[in-house]
Amino acid sequence: MKKTELKFFKKIDEVFFLEPNNLGSQTLTNFYHSMTSLLKRMPFLIILPLALFVALIFFLNFREIVVRFVTLLQYGF
């Protein structure tokens, strides 16, 4: 029972560590919370397909510029 209580209070501390974000309007706040909930765990499941999609869009529209840009980026380190 004591162990469960400690776990419960630890969880409460974690949940109330930060005040939840309020973006001013309920719609915006709900949208923000739905987007961030996707990024809190395993964000790369969303990020990788999105990054590939954006890269393909850029490539299809600006083929030569993208290839030259990658050449520049490769010298960027």
Added chain:
Amino acid sequence: MGSDILNIFVSALIVVRRFFLLIFYPYKTMRKISLESDYYQIGIILFLVFIFFKFAYFLRDKPYPATLIFFVFLTHFFFTIFFFYLFFGLNRKKMRLTSLLFTFSYALLPSLIWFSSTSLLYILVPPPRTFSLMGRAFSIFFITFSLAIAAWKIILVYLALRFSTKQSFYRIIFILVLYLIWFIPYSLFLYYLKLFRIPFI
């Protein structure tokens, strides 16, 4: 002496473990990092950055010494931390500078990965890229990889500020815009001096 070595080893294991946790559970991990107090972890991350600069020194053409580049990096790294601390910390006495230090140190990991992998790819697949099928395929791959790392970096920086300063979304965006107002000209200055083509931050 023996216990110090053991502490460093344990801290290194924690850094590696948190690196993977930041990939899978960035929110929960960054929350725990903001409460951290083991300075060996910061030392290990900065040591990894120093190793990268030493490695990059041998790939660059007529470079500055790696130690100088590292000190320039430390200057803008600590300046960044103090900038956010001064902006938020003056009004909030409970804000810990160490919290910012830890969270921003761990937020260096995406930068370290991108710079290290770019320097490795420079050896394995040296530029310039051509318009052949392989060149185009690699370009798409590299842009995807860079965008993914950039998105991860933005998430970690946002979480670092959120957990260290406990400020709201709008205030964090506002301070980031203020930060970029001086950081972008500073990056151009570093580029002009040929210290960093892309700033390591």
